[in-house]
Amino acid sequence: MAQVLGVLSTPGGTVAAVESLKQAGFDNLEVYSPVPSHAIEHALGKGPSWVRLWTLIGGLTGVATGYLMTIWMAYDSGVVIGGKPFASIPAYTIIAFELTILFGGVLTVLGLMAHGLLRTARRDPVYRPSFSNDEFGCLVRCHSDQIPRVQELLQGAGSMEVRVVEG
Amino acid sequence: MAAITEPVAANANQINQDILRVLTPPSSLYVISVLLLMGVVGAGVAALAYQTWKGFGVTGLNHPVMWGVYITSFVFWVGIAHAGTLISAILYLFRAKWRSAINRGAEAMTVFAVITAALFPLIHIGRLWKVYFMLPYPNQRGLWVNFKSPLIWDVFAVNTYMIISILFLYVGLIPDIAAARDKCTDWRRNLYNILALGWRGTAEQWRHHARTVLHLSGLATPLVLSVHSVVSWDFAVSLVPGWHTTIFAPYFVAGAIFSGMAMVITLMVPVRKAFGLEAHIRSEHFDNMGKFIVLTSSIVAYSYAIEFFMAWYSANPFEQGSFWHRAFGDYWWATWIMIICNVVIPLPLWIKRVRVNVVALWVISIFINLGMWFERFVIITTGLSHEYNPAAWGYYTPSWVELTILLASFAWFLMWFLLFLRIFPIVAIQEVKESHYETQEEGAH
Numbered sequence: 001m002a003q004v005l006g007v008l009s010t011p012g013g014t015v016a017a018v019e020s021l022k023q024a025g026f027d028n029l030e031v032y033s034p035v036p037s038h039a040i041e042h043a044l045g046k047g048p049s050w051v052r053l054w055t056l057i058g059g060l061t062g063v064a065t066g067y068l069m070t071i072w073m074a075y076d077s078g079v080v081i082g083g084k085p086f087a088s089i090p091a092y093t094i095i096a097f098e099l100t101i102l103f104g105g106v107l108t109v110l111g112l113m114a115h116g117l118l119r120t121a122r123r124d125p126v127y128r129p130s131f132s133n134d135e136f137g138c139l140v141r142c143h144s145d146q147i148p149r150v151q152e153l154l155q156g157a158g159s160m161e162v163r164v165v166e167g
Numbered sequence: 168m169a170a171i172t173e174p175v176a177a178n179a180n181q182i183n184q185d186i187l188r189v190l191t192p193p194s195s196l197y198v199i200s201v202l203l204l205m206g207v208v209g210a211g212v213a214a215l216a217y218q219t220w221k222g223f224g225v226t227g228l229n230h231p232v233m234w235g236v237y238i239t240s241f242v243f244w245v246g247i248a249h250a251g252t253l254i255s256a257i258l259y260l261f262r263a264k265w266r267s268a269i270n271r272g273a274e275a276m277t278v279f280a281v282i283t284a285a286l287f288p289l290i291h292i293g294r295l296w297k298v299y300f301m302l303p304y305p306n307q308r309g310l311w312v313n314f315k316s317p318l319i320w321d322v323f324a325v326n327t328y329m330i331i332s333i334l335f336l337y338v339g340l341i342p343d344i345a346a347a348r349d350k351c352t353d354w355r356r357n358l359y360n361i362l363a364l365g366w367r368g369t370a371e372q373w374r375h376h377a378r379t380v381l382h383l384s385g386l387a388t389p390l391v392l393s394v395h396s397v398v399s400w401d402f403a404v405s406l407v408p409g410w411h412t413t414i415f416a417p418y419f420v421a422g423a424i425f426s427g428m429a430m431v432i433t434l435m436v437p438v439r440k441a442f443g444l445e446a447h448i449r450s451e452h453f454d455n456m457g458k459f460i461v462l463t464s465s466i467v468a469y470s471y472a473i474e475f476f477m478a479w480y481s482a483n484p485f486e487q488g489s490f491w492h493r494a495f496g497d498y499w500w501a502t503w504i505m506i507i508c509n510v511v512i513p514l515p516l517w518i519k520r521v522r523v524n525v526v527a528l529w530v531i532s533i534f535i536n537l538g539m540w541f542e543r544f545v546i547i548t549t550g551l552s553h554e555y556n557p558a559a560w561g562y563y564t565p566s567w568v569e570l571t572i573l574l575a576s577f578a579w580f581l582m583w584f585l586l587f588l589r590i591f592p593i594v595a596i597q598e599v600k601e602s603h604y605e606t607q608e609e610g611a612h
Contacts, residue, residue, distance in 0.1 A: 010604065010607070010608070011604050011608065012608050030369055030370065030371070031369065031370040032367060032368050032369055032370075033368050033369075033370065033373060034179060034342075034346070034368055034597065034600055035597050035600045035601040035604055036373040036376065036377050036597070036601060037370075037373070037601075037604075040370055040373075041370055041373070041374055044370050046370065046371070046374050048378070049374050049375045049377075049378035049379075050375075051375050051378040051379050051382065052378060052382065055382045055386075059386075069303070070314040073303060073311035073312075073314065074311070074314065076309070076311060077309065077310050077311050078309075079310070081313055081315055082315065084315060088314075088315055091314060091315040091320075092314055094320045094323070094324070094393075094397060095314055095319075095320065095323050097389075097393060098320075098323040098324050098327045098390075098393070099323070099327070101327055101331060101386045101387075101389070101390045101393075102326075102327040102330060102331065104382070104386050105327075105330070105331045105334055105382075105383055105386050105387075106330065106334070108379050108382045108383060108386070109334050109337075109338060109379065109383075111375070111379070112338065112375050112376060112378075112379040113364065115375045116371060116372045116374070116375030116376060116379075117341075117364040117365055117366065117372065117375075118364060118365065124367055127367045129349030129350070130349075131367065131368050132342070132345045132346040132348075132349045132366075132368055133179065133180055133183045133346065133349065133350075134178060134179035134180040134183065134600075
């Protein structure tokens with residue numbers, strides 16, 4: 001499979017490139033961008049991130065841990081403090097709240113690493129330093145006989161440079 | 168908030184260059200400053216070693232004032248941390264675009280402030296080697312920590328806050344570390360390479376990154392409100408006159424944002440000047456921060472007034488005695504420093520001309536820092552020194568050991584901040600660029 005890279009200078013131009021490629025039936029796309037862009041995400045047709053599930057699991061684990069840990073430890077100690085019941089829910093709610101946030105936050109970041117970062121940590125021949133500065137990259141994976149059509153579409157969208165990249 | 172519509176810089180490349188320029192080899196003034204701060208930190212470590220060796224008798228802490236400079240400083244530094252989370256999380260959820268120029272500095276400040284704060288309970292323990300007693304761990308006595316105690320709530324709240332603040336700062340930094348990696352040629356390139364975790368700015372990465380920042384903001388927003396509320400309950404849940412009041416949680420949170428915002432100004436004004444970041448951190452940003460100070464100063468002023476009113480209205484002689492003592496007793500000077508610095512000195516900020524005058528704002532911010540430290544000192548010492556029984560009243564004077572450690576805490580905080588701004592981008596590059604592109608596209612339509 002061939003790879004064609006178009007280098008663009010604005011998010012708007014990148015969105016236009018993605019839309020024209022999608023319309024022409026090219027779905028295997030990757031976009032490099034120095035800034036986040038909802039418009040690019042929308043044009044690529046990406047769904048919501050799975051990170052949200054990690055947050056939910058973390059939060060639920062945190063709240064359950066907070067209540068179960070405090071109640072169990074109070075019963076296990078068996079020491080009555082201030083005449084209050086072992087399972088003093090209002091006091092333990094603070095611990096449960098903090099652990100909800102802690103576990104939710106830590107798992108959210110682990111989710112980011114699992115989905116977005118560490119999975120893509122391999123060397124990338126397409127990436128260039130200007131993609132973290134002021135240039136946008138639109139990479140199209142296609143059959144070699146489709147290269148001229150892709151080049152034409154990328155140029156039509158205002159690419160500053162279009163080239164075939166060795167995979 | 169003042170609308171910011173003008174373009175922040177000529178182009179995205181300019182933004183990159185301007186902000187990454189701060190990472191170039193430091194000047195001799197910078198090196199001397201860091202060494203000086205390290206020296207003061209060293210003095211603090213020596214004082215702590217002396218205290219640990221000799222025992223708590225070397226401090227001024229004694230019956231009835233068993234909490235003094237250390238707990239005052241703990242509450243002060245936790246408070247300072249709050250502005251960072253306000254700017255990075257709450258204003259993110261409100262889509263306040265003006266935050267982009269100052270959020271990184273504020274987030275870094277949060278992390279270093281909360282790390283500084285976390286040191287004080289350890290110092291205050293005295294027996295440092297018993298620090299693990301605060302954590303629930305299996306032991307031969309079959310005892311667990313007392314989860315009904317506000318002090319244990321604090322352990323969980325402050326540690327959660329520290330971990331979440333570090334994660335928030337780091338996640339926001341990843342794309343900027345990648346930008347630094349791609350620009351850097353010296354030894355730091357390897358560091359950035361590892362810390363960027365393979366960031367390439369693909370749409371897939373941005374999609375997960377944006378969701379992570381959103382969720383962390385959603386989690387950090389109630390967290391920031393809870394942390395200083397929990398800290399305030401260290402006092403409010405007790406029966407000490409002057410402490411036992413329901414107003415403490417909102418009063419402490421407002422005070423925290425007030426002092427934190429002042430500290431952001433104290434730090435960012437010299438940074439802006441020293442590194443020529445005027446194009447990115449502009450007078451509009453200071454104007455907006457000034458408005459926050461006006462708002463929170465008003466809440467703090469109201470809280471001071473209502474505390475005195477409630478003492479009078481309650482007809483409780485102990486409460487009345489405590490507040491009379493606060494205003495006109497042994498610590499009258501501390502109380503009036505607090506009122507003048509936190510209520511009177513910020514008043515000119517109602518005028519826009521003062522808010523956009525960075526020198527005036529900077530001077531006022533320093534007074535607010537001072538005033539907010541004294542606020543916590545007043546609450547703690549006047550409460551404890553003047554409880555129910557006149558025979559048990561006392562006067563607390565901090566010793567040189569406590570004052571050295573206090574001074575060292577400021578040096579410690581500033582040292583980390585200075586080191587941070589030479590290693591990592593102090594302005595969020597990708598957020599400033601995002602605003603730049605948005606302004607550009609709005610102009611094109």
